[in-house]
Amino acid sequence: MAADRITALVAERATRSEPVCLYAYDLDALAAHVGALVGELPERCRMFYAMKANSAAPLLRTLAPLVAGFEVASGGELAKAREADPDVPVLFGGPAKTDSEIAEALRAGVLRLHVESVLELHRVSAVATRLGSRADVLLRVNLAGPFPAATIAMAGVPTQFGIDESALPEAIRAAQDLPGVRLTGFHLHSLSNNLSATAHLEMLALYRDRVIGWEREFGLRCEVVNMGGGIGVNYGDLSAQFDWPGFTSGLRDLAKRTFPGHWREIDFECGRFLVAGCGSYAAEVLDIKHNHGSAFALVRGGTHHFRLPVSWQHSHPFVVQPVERWRYDAPRPESSGEPVTVTGELCTPKDVLARAVVAPRIRAGDVLVFQYAGAYGWEISHHDFLSHPHPEQVFLGRR
Structure with missing residues (x-):
């Protein structure tokens, strides 16, 4: 998705009292990407969107006029498809x-x-x-x-x-x-x-x-x-x-x-190939700590919001968005130039989004923006484990 849009969104959210935790989807970027892909298909070949990747209504409404139709795998997905476009x-x-x-x-x-x-x-x-x-x-x-x-x-x-x-x-x-x-x-x-x-x-x-x-x-x-x-x-x-x-x-x-x-x-x-790139998952760093010689960045969020990394056992790519505001009268912990493991707020050591990644400086209060999070992120996650609040869902661009 367009980096300037997510940067501006995160910067605005970082001024609020609650820690940043959100999914953002760029619908204009999605439409441009999928339109270009479909336009290159040869005669007789048709592209259907596999809704299991992401069934958010604004994404479906954006995709419906661009693809040949939707592929669904449940009655619930069928209902979402028909709600987005009765004739798709x-x-x-x-x-x-x-x-x-x-x-x-x-x-x-x-x-x-x-x-x-x-x-x-x-x-x-x-x-x-x-x-x-x-x-x-x-x-x-x-x-x-x-x-x-x-x-x-x-x-x-x-x-x-x-x-x-x-x-x-x-x-x-x-x-x-x-x-x-x-x-x-x-x-x-x-x-x-x-x-x-x-x-x-x-x-x-x-x-x-x-x-x-x-x-x-x-x-x-x-x-x-x-x-x-x-x-x-x-x-x-x-x-x-x-x-x-x-x-x-x-x-x-x-x-x-x-x-x-x-x-x-x-x-x-x-599914994934169409929508992954339009989405980002942004989570504020709540703490930086070192245990037994290893650095950890703990974020507001985790695998209950974004299960893909632990499901596929990979370190998901992210960028650090610095936030200069520091809201506490306390030392601001940080990690710089060393392997850092990004973990969430769940009470399990398996709540890991990226493991031992050498990153530039990460401070408590900065925001990590996980890229290519538009597919199999929120959809496959165990949302209510520990009953933490859900992330904000933001759809940028066309409606």
């Missing part, structure tokens, strides 16, 4: 859908359901038949791989996601025979936070080969192939992000030369 196209996924969620999705007119097991096919068919409708479905397949290295693997290893590739014949037979479903293609989402455009293109080529093989083996003609998300953010080096122009150039060549013409739609469903 919706894809419904998730590994453990309830009958009521399936019915809600069908009544809400979702485009497609991504089905993850043979039993789920039967359940979707039964619900659709009861409602007098038929559901367009994609079969999510857990491929054998191999896949490129990434932070999280959803396929190629034992996980709860998708239909094991060896069980695909049974699933296809069920999808063709059941009255309440119409098989329109396949869903392939195998990893999360891949940083290599070259490796991602190689994975898409693997997807292409598998789907073409299934079409030949089972006499199918897919209308839609969903190639998932998984494009990542480099939290270790913010200057070295995923090469989107290089990726879309390679994708254009793949789609033009090798994707069958009857694939009318090739879908992607990204």
